[in-house]
Amino acid sequence: KNRGCLLIRCPDQPGIIASISRFLFQYNANIIESSQYSTNHESGNFFIRIEFDCPSLPDQKEEIKTRFLGIAEKFSMEWKMTFPSDVKRMSIFVSKELHCIRELLFEWQSGDLMTDIVLVISNHEDARELVESFDIPFVHIPASRENRQDVETHQMKLLEAYAVELIVLARYMQILTPAFVEANPNRIINIHHSFLPAFVGARPYDRAYQRGVKLIGATSHYVTNDLDEGPIIEQDTMRVDHRDNIDGMKKIGRSIERSVLARSVKWHLEDRIIVDGNKTIVF
Amino acid sequence: KNRGCLLIRCPDQPGIIASISRFLFQYNANIIESSQYSTNHESGNFFIRIEFDCPSLPDQKEEIKTRFLGIAEKFSMEWKMTFPSDVKRMSIFVSKELHCIRELLFEWQSGDLMTDIVLVISNHEDARELVESFDIPFVHIPASRENRQDVETHQMKLLEAYAVELIVLARYMQILTPAFVEANPNRIINIHHSFLPAFVGARPYDRAYQRGVKLIGATSHYVTNDLDEGPIIEQDTMRVDHRDNIDGMKKIGRSIERSVLARSVKWHLEDRIIVDGNKTIVF
Amino acid sequence: KNRGCLLIRCPDQPGIIASISRFLFQYNANIIESSQYSTNHESGNFFIRIEFDCPSLPDQKEEIKTRFLGIAEKFSMEWKMTFPSDVKRMSIFVSKELHCIRELLFEWQSGDLMTDIVLVISNHEDARELVESFDIPFVHIPASRENRQDVETHQMKLLEAYAVELIVLARYMQILTPAFVEANPNRIINIHHSFLPAFVGARPYDRAYQRGVKLIGATSHYVTNDLDEGPIIEQDTMRVDHRDNIDGMKKIGRSIERSVLARSVKWHLEDRIIVDGNKTIVF
Amino acid sequence: KNRGCLLIRCPDQPGIIASISRFLFQYNANIIESSQYSTNHESGNFFIRIEFDCPSLPDQKEEIKTRFLGIAEKFSMEWKMTFPSDVKRMSIFVSKELHCIRELLFEWQSGDLMTDIVLVISNHEDARELVESFDIPFVHIPASRENRQDVETHQMKLLEAYAVELIVLARYMQILTPAFVEANPNRIINIHHSFLPAFVGARPYDRAYQRGVKLIGATSHYVTNDLDEGPIIEQDTMRVDHRDNIDGMKKIGRSIERSVLARSVKWHLEDRIIVDGNKTIVF
Structure with missing residues (x-):
C-alpha cells in the first residue's frame, strides 16, 4: 500500500x-x-x-x-x-465480563479494526473459549494483591515475546503497577464504566444508582499512574430513569462501554490520536 | 376543568x-x-x-x-x-446570564408551561428589560456576602406577598442560606452547568476543559443544603472536542442548560415528580 | 415463577x-x-x-x-x-450479513434475551459456523425467485416442527409471500436499514448517500404484506457527514441496526408490544 | 480584523x-x-x-x-x-409560527450569529411585535396564490434595497417561484419540519403520527426548485412514543427545528458550507 x-x-x-x-x-x-x-x-x-x-x-x-x-x-x-500497511500488534487484557472483548473480536473479524490481535491475557478462565474460537492465544495468569509483581513480570515477558504495541484493558479488573504503566506510555487503553470525572474508582454503577443520576456513561482513556485520571479518548452516555436498578444500569452501561472502547481502539490504530498533556486531540 | x-x-x-x-x-x-x-x-x-x-x-x-x-x-x-386548573405561581431568580430565563419565558408565552410567572428577582439589572417586556414584575436586590441575611428577608417577604409556590434558579449565582432552603422544601429548582456529580461547585466549564472531557452536560435538581447535591430531576449531555475552548463549551452548554431546566420546570408544574430521599421519580 | x-x-x-x-x-x-x-x-x-x-x-x-x-x-x-416462565421459542432468518444475528446470539448468551433460540434458517452458508458454535440447529435452504414456494413450504414445516412462536429476520434478504406472512401475524420482526418511511425498499444506504442526508437510521417493524410498511417497533439514527461514503454509512448503520433489532426482540419477548392498526404501543 | x-x-x-x-x-x-x-x-x-x-x-x-x-x-x-469582518446581511421570512425566528433573534442578540439582520418579511402580522422589539424593520406583505407575482416583486425590491445576502425561511409557509429561487442560488435556507426525505411536503407531523414513527426530525436545506429536495445542510431527530399525539409531536419538533436551523445559519455565515451538486460539505 x-x-x-x-x-x-x-x-x-x-x-x-x-x-x-x-x-x-x-x-x-x-x-x-x-x-x-x-x-x-x-x-x-x-x-x-x-x-x-x-x-x-x-x-x-x-x-x-x-x-x-x-x-x-x-x-x-x-x-x-x-504506514497503515504496518499493522499494529495488539493484546487484550480481560477479567470476567466479556462484552467488551466480544465487541473488539467481532469488529476485528468484520474487518473494521485494522490490527493483529496476537494475545489475550486474563486473570480468569471465562474468556478462554471465546478467544480460542478465534484462534488467538489465551494465557491465564491468576492475579492477587500478593503476586502482582510476578504477574506483571510474566505479562511483560509475554508482551515482549509477542511484540505487542497496544494493550487494551477490556474490563480488566486489576490495577497495574507504576512500572508497568511507565513502560507503556500512551499504549494502554482502558474503559472505565462511568462518565469521568464522575464516579472515579470502584463500583461506579452502584454509586450512580445511589446518587440518582438520569444518565449513565462510559469513558475510555490512556492509562497513567493516576487512577482513572489519564487522557480521555472518548465518552458517551445513555438515559436511565428511576425504574433502572443497579442491574438495569449495568445492562445499559455494557452497551455504552463496548461502543466507546471500540471507537477508541479504532482511532488509536488509525493513528488519529495525539496526546497533549492530560488531553487527547482526536483527528 | x-x-x-x-x-x-x-x-x-x-x-x-x-x-x-x-x-x-x-x-x-x-x-x-x-x-x-x-x-x-x-x-x-x-x-x-x-x-x-x-x-x-x-x-x-x-x-x-x-x-x-x-x-x-x-x-x-x-x-x-x-388540580391542574389551580395554576401554580412561580418566581424566577436570575443573575446576568439570560438564556435560561429567556427559554422559560418563551415556553410560557407559547403555552407550553402551565404556570403564572408572578415575579422575577435578580441581583443585577441585566434581565429587567426582557422581564418587563412580558409585563412581569422585576425586583432588583443587589447581593453580596455581607448582606445575605437582609437580601433573603426581602426575598422571602416578596415570595409571600406574591404567594409563590415554585422558585426557579435560572442561573442565579448566589448561594441560598439554610433557612431559606428549609423554608422551601422541594420547591426550589436549580440548573447546574455540569453533568453532576462531576464538577460540583464553581466554574464547571473551566474544569471540564482542563480535564479534557468529550461531552459536557447540565443538571437540574431540587435545592437542598448540600451544594449541588439535591435530588436530580433531569440531565443531558452534548459532544465537544479538542477544538472547543472554554467559551465554545459555554455556548454549547447554554443550549443544554436551557432545555434541561425547561423540562424540569414543566414536570414539576404537571406534578410529575415525587422526591424519594435524595432521588426523584419522574412519572 | x-x-x-x-x-x-x-x-x-x-x-x-x-x-x-x-x-x-x-x-x-x-x-x-x-x-x-x-x-x-x-x-x-x-x-x-x-x-x-x-x-x-x-x-x-x-x-x-x-x-x-x-x-x-x-x-x-x-x-x-x-407467563414469563413460558419462554417463547424463536427462529432467526439470516442471509450473508451477520452483525444482527451475532448481536442477538450474544444478548441471548448474556442472559439479556429471555427466549429459546431453537432454529436458524438461511439462504446462505455464511452463518453456519457461528450458529453451530452456540449448539443451535442451522438449516441452509437456498432461495431464488423460482423456488420461493418450495422454500417457504420447507420453512413452514420446520417452524411447525420446532414450535416456533417468533421469527426474527436478521438481515434476511428475501421477500416473504403473503401466505407466509398471513400465517404469522405480528410474529415476524424485520430490521430495515433505513429510517422509515425514508428509503423504503432496496439499497437504502446507497440512496441515503446520493441524497446527502446528515443522519442515517434503522427501523424494526412487524412484517405485513406491504413492503417496509408494517407497524414500526423501534427506530434510531446516527450522525454522518460528507466524508462518510456508502461503505462508511454501512459500517455506522450496522451498529444502529443491531441495537434497534435487539431492543425490539427484547420488548416482544417481554410482551411489551401491542399492535394497534399500523402502529405499536410499546409499554 | x-x-x-x-x-x-x-x-x-x-x-x-x-x-x-x-x-x-x-x-x-x-x-x-x-x-x-x-x-x-x-x-x-x-x-x-x-x-x-x-x-x-x-x-x-x-x-x-x-x-x-x-x-x-x-x-x-x-x-x-x-473576510469575517465583512458581516453578511440577512433577511428572515416568517409566517405565524415564531419559535424559529425567536431562536435566531436570540442567538444573534447573544452574539452567537455574526450577521446583520436587516429585514423581516412576513405574510402575517404575528411576528411584528417581536421583531420590532429588536429594532429590526418588519414588512407585512399579505400573500395568496393569486398575487404571488406581485408579492415576490415587492420582496425582491426590498431585498435589493436592503442589500440582503442571505434569506432564511424560518417557517415561512409560502412556496417561492422558480424565478425567485434562481435569483438567489444557495442563498435561501429553509427549515423543513421532518427528517427528509421522509414526509416531503405538507403536514409532516400529521403524517409522522399516522405512520407511527418512533423518532421525529427536522431538516434544513438550501432551497431549489424541487420542493424539499435542495442540498441538506443539517438534520436532527428526537424520540417520540405512542403517547405523543400530533400536538405533542409539534411541540417536540419545534425544539428540533429551531436548533437545526440556527446551526445551519451559523455555518453559512461562517462560510463553512460548500454546495456540491445536491449535497453539502460542511467544514
Missing part, C-alpha cells in the same frame, strides 16, 4: 503547512486527509495529522523519513510517520 | 390500586394516565401518579379529598391531590 | 382498572408494573399492560384465565394473559 | 495544498483552521476551506485576491475569498 500518515506537534508559526506540503509534493504524494489544530490563544502549540498517498512509498519509506528530519528540526517538531 | 392528579407514596402491599381505582370509580372518574413504581427489592415503597377526569370534580373537590383520607390512612400513604 | 402479564385492548370507559385490580387482588396478586394508554381524543380505545406477582400462580393459571373471561366480556376486551 | 477565509473546489491532484500554503506564507499569513475533503474514488473533486490570520490583510485584501487568480487558474478552481 502507498499510504503514509504524519502526526506532528510543534510551536505554532507561519510556514509549517507550506513546508510540509512542499516536502510531500516533491515525492509526488497526494494529501488524502489533513486535520490540524492550534492552541494559539494558550500554549501556542500546533498539531497536524496528514494522511497521504505516495506511489513510490514502498521503495522510499526510509529515505522519506530521513529527509523529513530537516523540516522537523527547523520547526522543533515532535513527530512520527506511520 | 375536570382534571385531578393523585401523587402517592406508601409501603407496598396488594390491594392499593384496587382501592384507589374503586374509589375513583365511585365518583365516575376516568383514569387518564397512571404510572407506578415499586422499590420492592429494596425499601418496599410504592409510588403512583394517577391523572383522572371527573365530571363532578368542580363541585366535589373538597368531598373527594376528605373521603380519600380513609384509604390514605389504611395504607399509610403520604399523598397529595392536585 | 409467580409472574403473570396481562395485555388488554378495549373501548375506554370508567371502571376498567377498578375491575382488573379487584380481580387480581382476589388472588392476592401484587401489581409489579402497570402501564396504560388511552386514545380518548380519537378512537376511544384503552390499552393496558399489567405485570403481577401471584404466590398461587403455578397452581391457578388456568382458573385465573378462565375466571378473567367474565371481566373481558363485560368490557369487550381483546386480551391475552402470558 | 486580520482574518480571511478561502473556499475552494477543484479537480484533485498533487500540489494544491503546497501551492496555497506557499502563497499564504508569502503574505506572512498563519493558517488558523484548515479542512479538506476529496471525492477521489468518485468524481475526483477536491474541496478545501482555509481560515487564516494575516497582519497586513486590511491593506492588502485586493492585492491578495488578485494575485491568487494565478493559482486558481492553474488548478481550475472555483473559489471565493471572504
